Amino acid sequence: MKSAGAAFIIAFCATRPSFERLSNQRLDTYHLEGSAGQIHGEIFLSRKSTSPPLLHKRRASLSALVEFGLVVTLRMARILISGASGPIGAALLPSLKSSGARIFRLTRIGATHSAPDEQHIPWTPSEPIAADAVSGFDAVIHLAGESIVGRWTPAKKKEIRDSRVNGTRHLARALAEAKDKPQVLICSSAIGYYGDRGDELLNEQSAPGSGFLPEVCLEWEAAAKVAADAGIRTIFMRTGVVLSPKGGALGKMLTPFKMGVGGRIGDGRQWMSWIDVQDMVGAIHHMLGSDLLRGPVNMVAPKPVTNTDFTRTLASVLSRPAIFPVPAFAVKLAFGEMGETVLLGSQRVQPAQLVSSGYPFQFSELRSSLNHLLKS
Numbered sequence: 001m002k003s004a005g006a007a008f009i010i011a012f013c014a015t016r017p018s019f020e021r022l023s024n025q026r027l028d029t030y031h032l033e034g035s036a037g038q039i040h041g042e043i044f045l046s047r048k049s050t051s052p053p054l055l056h057k058r059r060a061s062l063s064a065l066v067e068f069g070l071v072v073t074l075r076m077a078r079i080l081i082s083g084a085s086g087p088i089g090a091a092l093l094p095s096l097k098s099s100g101a102r103i104f105r106l107t108r109i110g111a112t113h114s115a116p117d118e119q120h121i122p123w124t125p126s127e128p129i130a131a132d133a134v135s136g137f138d139a140v141i142h143l144a145g146e147s148i149v150g151r152w153t154p155a156k157k158k159e160i161r162d163s164r165v166n167g168t169r170h171l172a173r174a175l176a177e178a179k180d181k182p183q184v185l186i187c188s189s190a191i192g193y194y195g196d197r198g199d200e201l202l203n204e205q206s207a208p209g210s211g212f213l214p215e216v217c218l219e220w221e222a223a224a225k226v227a228a229d230a231g232i233r234t235i236f237m238r239t240g241v242v243l244s245p246k247g248g249a250l251g252k253m254l255t256p257f258k259m260g261v262g263g264r265i266g267d268g269r270q271w272m273s274w275i276d277v278q279d280m281v282g283a284i285h286h287m288l289g290s291d292l293l294r295g296p297v298n299m300v301a302p303k304p305v306t307n308t309d310f311t312r313t314l315a316s317v318l319s320r321p322a323i324f325p326v327p328a329f330a331v332k333l334a335f336g337e338m339g340e341t342v343l344l345g346s347q348r349v350q351p352a353q354l355v356s357s358g359y360p361f362q363f364s365e366l367r368s369s370l371n372h373l374l375k376s
Contacts, residue, residue, distance in 0.1 A: 080121070080134060082106040082171070083143030083188070087247035088239075091277045092141070092284060093118075099285070104137065106144070106171075125167030134171070135178035139288055142171055142187045142224075152212070152337045161216050164188075169223035176230035185227050186287055189236040191273055191298065193217035196345035199271070203352040204238070204296045213341055221296070233294050235287050240273035240300035240349060242280050245373050253314065254374075260320045266328035268308030270346035273300040276363035276373065283359055292357045300349045302364045310366065317370040 079101045083089055096103060097117065109122045123129050125144060134140070146163035150156055168187060175181060194202050195209015208214045221236045228234040243250045256262045275283075280299060287293050305313070315322035331339040354361075363369035 077101045077138045080137045081141040129174045131177040136180045164220045172224040172227040184233045244277035263325040271348035273304040273349035276369040286359045297353045298351045
């Protein structure tokens with residue numbers, strides 16, 4: 001059961017809103033001034049509403065609250081998360097905890113538990129999970145999935161597909177059948193949905209591409225449909241290249257570039273749609289709080305770059321040359337289909353949903369992101 005003592009905290013600060021379900025109550029009267037003008041009235045919250053706070057005589061949209069510099073933070077919200085040991089989960093959990101959320105982790109049976117302030121629910125992604133085990137949460141964040149890095153043998157492809165599609169299907173079905181359903185389910189997906197599209201500018205309305213990754217992403221997102229059909233606000237995070245020095249693509253690139261032997265991949269003209277891990281975390285908080293967002297959301301920065309621009313910028317930030325290109329044939333020889341799809345493929349993706357819903361990116365420029373990640 002949810003805590004009856006849960007409450008919104010409303011304060012002036014620069015951080016972004018996050019979300020919590022509450023019982024019906026009037027919080028306070030208020031008078032606010034900001035760059036958007038003035039708002040005054042009374043704040044009401046409804047347990048059954050997925051909307052932001054209702055303001056007397058006026059509904060305040062999430063973007064309006066952001067404009068006013070307001071933050072609605074989590075206190076005692078119950079959040080269930082899978083795949084929390086990856087780079088995104090490792091960055092996300094501390095921010096959720098600092099917002100006051102209570103964290104419950106879906107962990108594989110036999111996994112070691114280290115954090116004393118977390119509770120664990122055992123599961124096997126390939127098998128159904130009981131609805132009772134996932135009942136009573138305010139939000140569910142599903143990040144689990146086999147890494148796509150490595151040669152795509154038939155066995156590797158099966159693991160990539162099954163870990164995403166089956167795990168999502170079983171979790172979504174359990175949530176749909178739960179007595180106390182979450183208000184929001186945030187599921188991982190990927191910009192691999194769009195396939196290799198050259199210079200085409202892509203947004204959430206763009207058609208899927210063709211090939212292995214688009215097929216997986218289509219099945220992955222379809223697996224969560226049962227949750228959406230049950231009335232749960234369901235979001236698919238089509239995630240680009242997440243920049244973090246602690247793992248992922250950037251972590252693997254750092255060693256050769258620090259040694260001065262880095263360079264573009266192939267002809268370098270393929271587009272890379274990236275996002276700073278801090279914006280990845282911030283955007284998840286934003287999605288928790290915004291009922292404006294549902295369906296696919298591109299998790300990328302507003303300014304994608306070509307591979308040539310990426311490697312030059314990274315080398316410049318590290319004060320190293322970038323004069324050792326990796327020929328396309330070498331990528332295909334070393335990595336096969338994975339290299340051709342992931343390293344040589346081009347996706348020029350725009351975060352249309354995040355921008356239109358008012359998310360304020362901290363790092364829109366690649367150089368500022370790399371300086372923040374590698375020099376701070």
